[in-house]
Amino acid sequence: MRPVKIITDSCSDLGGDIRKQYDIAYARMNTEYDGKELPASLDWEYYTPKELYDVMRAGNRVLTTQVPVDEFTNIFTEYLEKGFDIVYIGCSTKQSGSVNTAAVVAKPLLEKYLDGRIFCIDSYNACFGEGMLAVQAAEYRDAGMDAQTIADHITAVRNDVNEYVTVNSLDTLKRAGRVKASSAFLGNMFGVKPILISDVNGDQTPIKKVKGRQASMDELVKLLKESIIRPENQRIYIAHADCIDDAEYLKSLVEKEIPCKEIYMNYIGPIIGASIGPSAVGVFGFGKTVEFEA
Amino acid sequence: MGTAQLQGKKFIELVTGGAANLQANVSIVNDLNVFPIPDGDTGDNMSLTMAGGIQAIEGCSEGSLSEISEKLAQGMLLCARGNSGVILSQLFAGLAKGFHGLDAANIKTVGFAIRSGVRRAYESVMKPTEGTMLTVAREAADQACADITPESTLESFLGEYLTEMNASLQRTPELLSVLKEAGVIDSGGAGLVYLIDGMNRSLHGRTEKTDNITTKQKSTDTRGFNENSVMKFGYCTEFLLQLQTCKVNLSSFSIKTITNYLDTVGDSVVAFQTGSIVKVHVHTMTPGSVLGFCQKYGEFLSVKIDNMAIQHNDSIVQNRFEISDGVPPQKQKQFGVVTVASGAGVQEAFRNLGADVVIDGRDGKNPSTEDFMKAFDVVNAETVFVLPNNSDIIMAARQAAELYTKSDIRVLESRNIGDGYAALSMLSFDSGNVNEITDTLNQAMNGVVTGLVTTSTRDATLNGVTIHEHDYIGFSEKNMIASSPSKTDTARILLEKLGISQKQVLIVIYGIDVTEEEKRMVRRYMTEHHSKVELFEIDGGQDIYSFMLILE
Numbered sequence: 105m106r107p108v109k110i111i112t113d114s115c116s117d118l119g120g121d122i123r124k125q126y127d128i129a130y131a132r133m134n135t136e137y138d139g140k141e142l143p144a145s146l147d148w149e150y151y152t153p154k155e156l157y158d159v160m161r162a163g164n165r166v167l168t169t170q171v172p173v174d175e176f177t178n179i180f181t182e183y184l185e186k187g188f189d190i191v192y193i194g195c196s197t198k199q200s201g202s203v204n205t206a207a208v209v210a211k212p213l214l215e216k217y218l219d220g221r222i223f224c225i226d227s228y229n230a231c232f233g234e235g236m237l238a239v240q241a242a243e244y245r246d247a248g249m250d251a252q253t254i255a256d257h258i259t260a261v262r263n264d265v266n267e268y269v270t271v272n273s274l275d276t277l278k279r280a281g282r283v284k285a286s287s288a289f290l291g292n293m294f295g296v297k298p299i300l301i302s303d304v305n306g307d308q309t310p311i312k313k314v315k316g317r318q319a320s321m322d323e324l325v326k327l328l329k330e331s332i333i334r335p336e337n338q339r340i341y342i343a344h345a346d347c348i349d350d351a352e353y354l355k356s357l358v359e360k361e362i363p364c365k366e367i368y369m370n371y372i373g374p375i376i377g378a379s380i381g382p383s384a385v386g387v388f389g390f391g392k393t394v395e396f397e398a
Numbered sequence: 399m400g401t402a403q404l405q406g407k408k409f410i411e412l413v414t415g416g417a418a419n420l421q422a423n424v425s426i427v428n429d430l431n432v433f434p435i436p437d438g439d440t441g442d443n444m445s446l447t448m449a450g451g452i453q454a455i456e457g458c459s460e461g462s463l464s465e466i467s468e469k470l471a472q473g474m475l476l477c478a479r480g481n482s483g484v485i486l487s488q489l490f491a492g493l494a495k496g497f498h499g500l501d502a503a504n505i506k507t508v509g510f511a512i513r514s515g516v517r518r519a520y521e522s523v524m525k526p527t528e529g530t531m532l533t534v535a536r537e538a539a540d541q542a543c544a545d546i547t548p549e550s551t552l553e554s555f556l557g558e559y560l561t562e563m564n565a566s567l568q569r570t571p572e573l574l575s576v577l578k579e580a581g582v583i584d585s586g587g588a589g590l591v592y593l594i595d596g597m598n599r600s601l602h603g604r605t606e607k608t609d610n611i612t613t614k615q616k617s618t619d620t621r622g623f624n625e626n627s628v629m630k631f632g633y634c635t636e637f638l639l640q641l642q643t644c645k646v647n648l649s650s651f652s653i654k655t656i657t658n659y660l661d662t663v664g665d666s667v668v669a670f671q672t673g674s675i676v677k678v679h680v681h682t683m684t685p686g687s688v689l690g691f692c693q694k695y696g697e698f699l700s701v702k703i704d705n706m707a708i709q710h711n712d713s714i715v716q717n718r719f720e721i722s723d724g725v726p727p728q729k730q731k732q733f734g735v736v737t738v739a740s741g742a743g744v745q746e747a748f749r750n751l752g753a754d755v756v757i758d759g760r761d762g763k764n765p766s767t768e769d770f771m772k773a774f775d776v777v778n779a780e781t782v783f784v785l786p787n788n789s790d791i792i793m794a795a796r797q798a799a800e801l802y803t804k805s806d807i808r809v810l811e812s813r814n815i816g817d818g819y820a821a822l823s824m825l826s827f828d829s830g831n832v833n834e835i836t837d838t839l840n841q842a843m844n845g846v847v848t849g850l851v852t853t854s855t856r857d858a859t860l861n862g863v864t865i866h867e868h869d870y871i872g873f874s875e876k877n878m879i880a881s882s883p884s885k886t887d888t889a890r891i892l893l894e895k896l897g898i899s900q901k902q903v904l905i906v907i908y909g910i911d912v913t914e915e916e917k918r919m920v921r922r923y924m925t926e927h928h929s930k931v932e933l934f935e936i937d938g939g940q941d942i943y944s945f946m947l948i949l950e
């Protein structure tokens with residue numbers, strides 16, 4: 105059996121530590137602001153999280169691009185050359201065109217590397233919802249599955265990812281065109297906080313309103329507690345867009361409410377951050393299959 | 399005599415012209431971008447992708463058609479940005495495949511290659527969506543290629559290809575509902591038309607830019623007003639007026655000059671001044687006289703006048719006078735909301751939060767039972783939720799609910815503006831369950847506190863607070879809490895006594911008399927003393943209360 109390389113992208117928000125632990129590579133998208141286009145590094149080599157989020161706090165828009173063709177070409181070639189099969193788990197196609205581009209790039213490469221295989225999977229998720237699928241894929245790989253089997257398994261569980269995220273305002277998501285919301289959420293909400301999930305098709309959509317930031321964070325944990333399955337065997341993921349105090353609060357609440365194997369906390373990376381805006385926080389785990397459709 | 403063969407050199411000329419035309423229209427294409435992600439970059443993505451291809455074929459004019467088209471496609475793929483860029487690159491990759499091994503191509507082969515491009519583009523997309531540039535490329539190719547005859551020339555072919563493409567583009571909203579809702583055609587398709595248009599121009603030796611694409615669909619439905627209609631609703635009239643020193647003394651000019659006049663010829667008046675520019679919104683039967691009056695003080699920077707009988711319903715300010723004319727009933731929707739508020743800014747905020755009708759509720763003009771019933775008619779929903787927002791109005795609303803038979807009317811006990819806001823901000827019909835929605839709205843009103851600041855009309859001592867005539871007073875429910883000669887001090891004392899430090903959110907609705915400086919003082923006070931409380935400001939435009947403070 106050929107060895108398998110798991111690849112994700114800048115939207116997975118997996119930090120260097122966990123990528124190293126699970127031997128996961130990622131294809132980089134780009135951010136663009138102040139007239140500079142820079143790779144969206146999950147290791148923050150080009151700017152710090154605070155620098156990026158401060159740009160947005162000052163009212164400036166950070167633009168993003170999907171994974172460029174040459175980035176995919178390079179990373180796929182690197183591993184095909186080494187004799188790997190590739191499972192690429194990308195950001196929801198409702199949010200990014202990267203999975204499509206990957207498939208376009210893969211086709212001619214496979215004409216050259218006749219023995220190689222590349223599976224490009226729409227994760228239906230973003231942020232840790234995508235990242236945790238990549239980690240799951242790595243665990244399947246380490247259990248000895250081949251690329252095809254891993255791809256099938258990930259496809260089967262991608263709707264079991266439970267994401268609950270809150271933001272202070274939907275403005276950034278709306279401006280980036282990355283939220284699918286009914287009119288009840290579209291006006292100025294004056295302090296009412298939306299709870300967002302990734303729906304059955306991978307659209308980010310608000311499902312309910314909560315009064316105030318504090319209550320919205322409590323609601324995230326309450327919702328995850330209700331829907332998560334076998335938390336004791338899982339890692340729960342907590343993501344934050346440069347609001348570490350809120351993330352620490354969520355962590356303490358999760359520790360208290362949902363006994364789990366491990367908690368992994370990290371910044372929301374440059375790409376998701378640019379779309380969701382500073383102050384977003386969210387919790388992620390595997391649970392009941394998502395059926396909600398926006 | 400036309401061109402019978404497409405040579406490599408000609409191909410370079412054509413795509414270069416196409417790329418230039420696309421580049422020239424990039425912002426138009428960006429503005430059309432609503433699918434799949436409305437981030438307004440389709441034009442940039444396509445243009446940059448095209449530019450990458452053009453760069454790759456620079457200096458290749460001696461090459462064969464096959465070599466050049468392959469280089470172009472390769473360059474485009476490497477520079478492909480966004481979905482639209484990738485699809486565009488694949489159209490050209492398929493084209494190159496169709497030209498493979500050829501020095502030059504006759505028209506039939508050109509058609510074949512174009513269709514090869516369409517196939518390649520469709521293959522490249524996991525879930526092809528119709529109503530996008532894929533459809534535009536496919537329909538145009540199918541039609542134009544089917545019409546190729548031995549007499550066809552490059553000129554005749556490209557001309558028809560462009561015509562068909564444009565026709566297909568105009569049909570995209572019928573295939574993709576997000577386009578129809580936004581009233582636009584597909585952006586990627588439009589980009590493609592600009593590209594082919596540029597190629598066509600280049601073929602005819604023309605490079606000037608004209609607009610042959612209709613970029614916006616008509617969004618006005620004029621059925622609301624015809625030759626037999628009687629003008630009932632008037633015109634929603636909005637303009638920006640640049641005050642001019644040659645017409646008016648800027649330092650002594652008061653916006654009241656204009657608002658006082660507007661009140662005599664219209665309603666739903668919103669007017670404010672920023673520097674020497676005045677922004678006006680008014681509903682009037684006689685927009686001509688409004689413009690005539692205002693022109694005495696300056697000139698217009700922009701003017702918008704809409705007949706409200708045919709206006710988009712989301713921008714109508716429903717007030718009691720308009721309601722009395724009624725609107726012909728259509729099919730009932732499931733849920734609706736009627737609320738009561740005064741001040742254009744507050745009404746606007748309530749409409750934004752989801753109210754279908756905001757009845758004008760200025761003090762002394764409490765809405766009658768009849769006003770409510772007319773509002774229910776306008777909403778025309780199976781269930782109507784009513785937020786009276788004033789304890790003195792709840793009775794009238796209840797009575798209307800009893801008398802009204804066409805809908806299930808649920809009157810909520812919102813006693814003041816804060817209750818109404820708190821309830822509306824949590825409004826969501828997603829559950830589809832009337833009782834559940836009612837419960838949510840009722841619960842939302844728990845824990846909200848409303849404070850009001852106005853001026854006293856007499857000397858008094860109330861609730862232990864000594865008040866002088868013309869002083870500002872602050873109260874909540876019916877309890878007097880604060881009094882001071884200073885407007886902002888009154889607000890500050892009121893906020894403290896209402897327990898602002900324990901709250902998460904403060905909404906301040908400014909009355910018409912509040913100055914920018916006073917607003918700044920409120921902001922500064924909140925930042926310095928209560929930075930954890932989220933502050934939201936609304937220019938309410940109400941006349942009696944300087945500040946309406948909603949604490950949650």
